[in-house]
Amino acid sequence: MQRFGTLSFGHYGPLGGGRQLTAADSMHQAIDLAQGMDELGANGTYFRVHHFARQQSSPMPLLAAIAARTERIEVGTGVIDMRYENPLHFAEEAAAVDLISDGRLALGVSRGSPETVVRGYEAFGYTGSTDPRGADIARDHFETFLRAIDGEGIAERDASSPFGGGAGMQRIEPHSPGLRSRIWWGAGSRDTAEWAGRTGVNLMSSTLLTEDRGIPFDQLQAQQLEAFRAAWHEAGHPGEPRTSVSRSVFPLVTAEDHLYFGHSREGEGVGYIDGMRSTFGKTYAAEPDELVEQLKADAAVQSADTLMLTIPSQLGVEFNLRIVESFAKYVAPALGWVPTTQERADRE
Template sequence: MQRFGTLSFGHYGPLGGGRTLSAADSMLQAIDLAQGMDELGVNGAYFRVHHFARQQASPMPLLAAIAARTRHIEVGTGVIDMRYENPLHLAEEAAAVDLISGGRLALGVSRGSPESVVRGYEAFGYTGSTDPRGADVAREHFARFLRAVEGEGLAERDASSPFGGGSGMQRIEPYSPGLRSRIWWGAGNRDSAEWAGREGVNLMSSTLLTEDRGLPFDELQAEQIRAFRAAWRDAGHPGEPRTSVSRSIFPITTAEDELYFGGRDDGDQVGVIDGIRSTFGKTYAGTPEQLVSQLQRDAAIREADTLMLTIPSQLGVAFNLRLVTAFAEHVAPSLGWIPANAGPDPSEDGPAA
């Protein structure tokens, strides 16, 4: 594990006791937290995306705002639901954020998680799916999105246009040359991970796996990562892909931490989601010393290069920054962490390739 960041679900709404966290609160606090983490050397700030819910739904403005106020931290999603996306519009927005950030975008996309509505992507205008979960729509949109990101000409130039014209096919603008290498696919099982490897995109292993083979969650996930890397190599892609896993990890260093998370160190869970029997990873909570011992034995954390910590975003900036600081100071170094601010300042070198 060379890198770690936070994965925020971005919930907002009633908090109890007459208190409410608004959508504006959620986004503004996310920016403040990312600035604090950037100073600490945390490697990434990633956001879940859900539609028809009190969570982040249109993350690009938030990522751009964070990128403009930070210098080192990677900004990204985990994941954008491609069933809902216009692929060319997403490619334009992603290129813009990548350019603003100097190549710090980590755009995670996938079929998406189960939603709170029935086939909500059809309300966005994407109909005609023959799959009950819309996987065919997601894959079709993703293929066109990749073509746009790669700079392929997708619209015929108008020779009579007063705005340049010419002949041939025109790519989308803006175009970010290095963006293709910063695209991730969120995979929930071995088959989708191998598919991502063949496509030549990075892997975000899901917070749950749609498998139950009697193995611990971390071992299933480690197998998935190894299968992804093998598929990448077999497809002849150059270089090494990146891989990430997410975990609920809570260092307990104060009485308040104990109140919120004491006794939360539980085991894997098996349940049914989207009609498929699935395995959910455990929650880690304990002293920093206990966490180091436990996480060093987690097979998937050992296998991946990036760890995403799911954070309780409704507890505010100060609380979450204290949790992240405790992890950075007392746990992450023993797992191989390299702080994002350990190398040269990217603002001095220009945009990353």
């Protein structure tokens, strides 16, 4: 494990007892938490994206705000639903955030998670899908998005325009030359992982896989990562791609930790999502020494270079920052992690 960060579901709404977490609260707290993590030396802060729900739905402004208030931490998503995106506008936004952050954007995209509405992307104007889950729309949008961020000419220049002469096909602006290397695809199956490898983008693998092969979840996920890397190299892409997995990990350090998570040792399971038989990952909650041994035995955590910790964002900045700090202090170093603050000091 070379890097770790947090994956926030960004929930807001009633908290019970008459308390309310507003959308504004959620975003301001995300910025404050990212600043604290940046100071700790954590590597990334990533956000789930859901439409028609009390969660983050348009993360680019939030990522730009975090990028402007931090120095080292990677800012990203896990994942943006491409069924809902105008690929050219999205390419402009992504390039802008990447430039603002000085190349710290890690943009995870995919077909998206199960929705709270029926074919919500059609309400956004994207119709004509022949797939019941809109996967064909997501892939088409993604292909156009990649062409745009690669700097390919998209529209023909108007030679008579007062804003610039000449001829030829023009790329979208702004353009961030290194952005393609920081694009990730969220894959829920081996087939999709292999497709991502052939396409030449990084891989995000979640705590839910839309397949069941009769083996433990971590081994199934490790096989997915291995298949992805094999497809990457077979396609002839240079270098090594990045891979990430997400886990719910809670070091039990204080009495409050035990109160909240002492009974959260949930085992993995099998169920149905979007009509597909799926395998779910488990929750890790234990004393730090025990957590280290558990995560060392997790085949996928050991295979991936980045671990995303799913956090209970509704519990506030102070509480979540303490979870991150406990993981960074008592668990992550034993897994091979070096804080970004130390990496910078070593270089200097």
